[in-house]
Amino acid sequence: MKYTRITALAAISLAATLSLTACGNDASGKNSSSQGSSSSASSSDGGSKSESGTGSASSTSSSSSSSGGSSKSEGGSGSGEDTKAGAANGATTTGSKVTFCKTEDLAIDAQDSSPDATTGTIDITMMNRGSTTCSASGFAGVDIKDSDHTSEPIPRGHAVPRITTLKPGDAAVFNLSYTIDPSGNSLTHPTNIEVTPPNETHTVSLKWPAGAGQIKGSYADVEVYPTHTTN
Structure with a gap:
């Protein structure tokens, strides 16, 4: 139990x-x-x-x-x-853009502007006889023709071209510079100046100015300078 x-x-x-x-x-x-x-x-x-x-x-x-x-x-x-x-x-x-002056629209002539008996200067003037404004800026092409029927290109002088814009009736001028030979025995006998305006291909033949001094040396000693306005 x-x-x-x-x-x-x-x-x-x-x-x-x-x-x-x-x-x-x-x-x-x-x-x-x-x-x-x-x-x-x-x-x-x-x-x-x-x-x-x-x-x-x-x-x-x-x-x-x-x-x-x-x-x-x-x-x-x-x-x-x-x-x-x-x-x-x-x-x-x-x-508007101004176009270059054409030879046919320019009245061109040359004259002696020598300041003294030793410095030869020939001024070549181009007057715009066209009906529109044109540019004659730069160097003209220049050859001088001699009495022996040969011609020589004229080198450019050391100068910077100026803007030359011609209205109808305006004129531009450029010059040839050289040293005058007073001896009378110069070997050059220029008869004509062949001018081709800047940026053109047509040429104008001008008479060598009467009374201009003889060139000392050769045609390579002559220099052409750029155009500028006469104003």
Whole structure:
């Protein structure tokens, strides 16, 4: 009888232990589940904040980029319009192009203009007898013809050409310069001056001016200078 009571008590104690163990496991499970749920909720909230922050930054960046792009576009458009306007103004102020004077429209003559007995100067004048304004800027081509029927080209002097624009009736002049030989034994005997106006191909033959001093040396020692206006 005593053995039976001990056995029954042992069975009741074992049952109680198993019950407590089961309760502990259940509580532990609930706590674990609760923590997992809380962690999941926290993670979800964090993700939401992250997305919100990203969206805000993206929106700000997009807005800034859009604003900057619009500003640049407007600036570029303004610059282009200013450039076009400037080009248009330049085009309207350029004016019409002046053509070169043609030989047939020029009255050309030569005269002695020597300032003294040692410096020989021959002025060659070209007057515009045409009906339009023309340019006679630059060096004329000049050959001197000798009494032996030969001719020599005259080299250019060291001078910078000037702009020489001739209205109808205006005149331009250029000169030949040389040293006069007073001995009377010059080896040159010029008879004609062959003149081709600047930027032209047609030539006019002029008489060597009467009374002009003789040339010292050769025709290579004579120099031609660029045209300029007489005004």
